[in-house]
Amino acid sequence: MTRVFSGIKPTGHLTLGNYLGAMRQWAAVDQHQADALFCIVDLHGMTVDHDPARLRRLTRQAATLLLAAGLDPELCTVFVQSHVDEHTRLSYLMECVATDGEMRRMIQYKEKVASEAVRGRSVRLSLLTYPALMAADILAYGADEVPVGDDQAQHVELTRDLAVRFNQRYGHTFVVPKATVPKVAARVMNLQDPMSKMGKSDDSGPGVVYLLDEPEVIRKKIMRAVTDSGQEVVYDREEQPGVANLLEILAACTGGNPESLATVHDSYGALKRATADAVLDVLGPVQARHKELCVDPGYVEEVLRHGAEKARAIARPIVDTAYRAIGLLPPGAFAEDAVAQPAVNAAR
Numbered sequence: 281m282t283r284v285f286s287g288i289k290p291t292g293h294l295t296l297g298n299y300l301g302a303m304r305q306w307a308a309v310d311q312h313q314a315d316a317l318f319c320i321v322d323l324h325g326m327t328v329d330h331d332p333a334r335l336r337r338l339t340r341q342a343a344t345l346l347l348a349a350g351l352d353p354e355l356c357t358v359f360v361q362s363h364v365d366e367h368t369r370l371s372y373l374m375e376c377v378a379t380d381g382e383m384r385r386m387i388q389y390k391e392k393v394a395s396e397a398v399r400g401r402s403v404r405l406s407l408l409t410y411p412a413l414m415a416a417d418i419l420a421y422g423a424d425e426v427p428v429g430d431d432q433a434q435h436v437e438l439t440r441d442l443a444v445r446f447n448q449r450y451g452h453t454f455v456v457p458k459a460t461v462p463k464v465a466a467r468v469m470n471l472q473d474p475m476s477k478m479g480k481s482d483d484s485g486p487g488v489v490y491l492l493d494e495p496e497v498i499r500k501k502i503m504r505a506v507t508d509s510g511q512e513v514v515y516d517r518e519e520q521p522g523v524a525n526l527l528e529i530l531a532a533c534t535g536g537n538p539e540s541l542a543t544v545h546d547s548y549g550a551l552k553r554a555t556a557d558a559v560l561d562v563l564g565p566v567q568a569r570h571k572e573l574c575v576d577p578g579y580v581e582e583v584l585r586h587g588a589e590k591a592r593a594i595a596r597p598i599v600d601t602a603y604r605a606i607g608l609l610p611p612g613a614f615a616e617d618a619v620a621q622p623a624v625n626a627a628r
Contacts, residue, residue: 285423287321290338292480296489297468307350359587366595370416471505533558
């Protein structure tokens with residue numbers, strides 16, 4: 281069976297983009313068709329300035345929302361990255377295989393460095409090296425496929441390069457994974473800035489629909505979404521990015537086609553109302569299930585504990601093999617040699 285791995289970073293409240301671009305696919309398809317592991321990658325949340333209490337709170341919230349979105353611990357493995365030591369063990373090996381140039385070519389790193397330079401600030405070293413940790417996240421589980429948004433595809437390509445390089449230098453150790461990107465709403469855009477991704481750490485609240493926003497707040501945000509000059513509803517990502525974003529959200533929520541949906545609505549107002557209704561229909565069950573899970577936090581903790589145990593059982597043999605392949609001495613090797621040596625001498 282194909283093994284799938286994907287993670288979500290607890291750097292902000294999860295958004296409609298997270299749900300339509302990833303979480304719904306995980307619940308509806310991946311956990312049923314593959315040996316699927318889904319991870320809250322909390323270590324990645326420390327690559328930027330963070331508040332420890334908020335990181336813990338967002339990690340717990342993300343886990344609860346993954347379950348509310350339909351992930352079933354009987355069908356898949358849900359766990360927290362920092363609960364499985366193999367991620368950090370393998371990360372250093374990936375740093376030893378990667379090059380400085382590869383790290384610095386990552387688009388997200390370059391964008392963050394540029395934005396921080398404007399403020400006269402530097403970035404953390406972990407931001408430069410975190411693609412090596414992401415590669416470890418994936419390779420530790422022998423994942424065949426990695427469902428990602430298109431903004432993360434470059435990191436999966438780096439993971440593939442590192443896996444191939446390691447296998448060539450030290451012997452076949454890792455499965456070489458491939459990225460899979462949803463065809464619709466792989467990248468939901470900000471409602472107030474349709475040229476920018478709807479990010480969970482985005483400061484522009486009016487342009488971001490959070491999964492736990494109240495229904496009236498969601499409707500208001502969508503009704504105030506930026507559209508474009510003109511009045512005709514046309515699906516054109518280049519010329520009408522605001523309208524195209526609404527059509528893609530509506531299509532993702534209803535299973536329709538953006539081009540076809542454009543012909544159904546005769547005004548921007550009608551399109552916004554239809555999109556708001558569709559989003560509320562999709563998020564209603566998620567919010568209701570989230571409330572139920574919050575009443576029983578012990579259940580979520582137990583899911584995460586059991587998930588970490590399952591994940592560890594998969595990752596440890598792979599990482600141990602990588603340690604031996606690259607030349608690291610296994611624990612207890614001297615003791616094993618001491619026991620074996622007398623037997624060898626006796627045989628002589």
